[in-house]
Amino acid sequence: MKVTLISIPVLDQENALKFYTEKLGFLKKKDIPLGGGNRWLTLVSEEWQDGPEILLEPAPNHFEPSRVYQDALMKAGIPWTQFDVQDVASExxxxxxxxxxFSVKPTEMGTVKVAVFNDTCGNNIQLVEEL
Structure with a gap:
């Protein structure tokens, strides 16, 4: 068994696509219209194009429990997910x-260094560097 896709709920798929590609550097892999203005929109890491895909999912707009959970994580400052990087400080x-x-600047925590940013789409995302 292996992970091939992770889902990140986003409030606006087009804005999320711009943020995740133009700022974070991910590459668009799939963009399939699903009707009603929704898309099966996935991204991959430029560094690992055959790795897991990120699905930019419009769930908060269509499923209230998803919106409630996303809002609660954001309010509590808890990251939705994390991305590994070589150097948190340079990122x-x-x-x-x-x-x-960023809500958390680069901070050492035991065997890792972390930072947390707002993805402008309703989520906190944590960057992690193994020390």
């Missing part, structure tokens, strides 16, 4: 210059 600097807002 923090790069993304800050692109206007990304």
């Amino acid at each position: 923090y600097e790069r993304l800050t210059k692109l206007g990304v807002s």
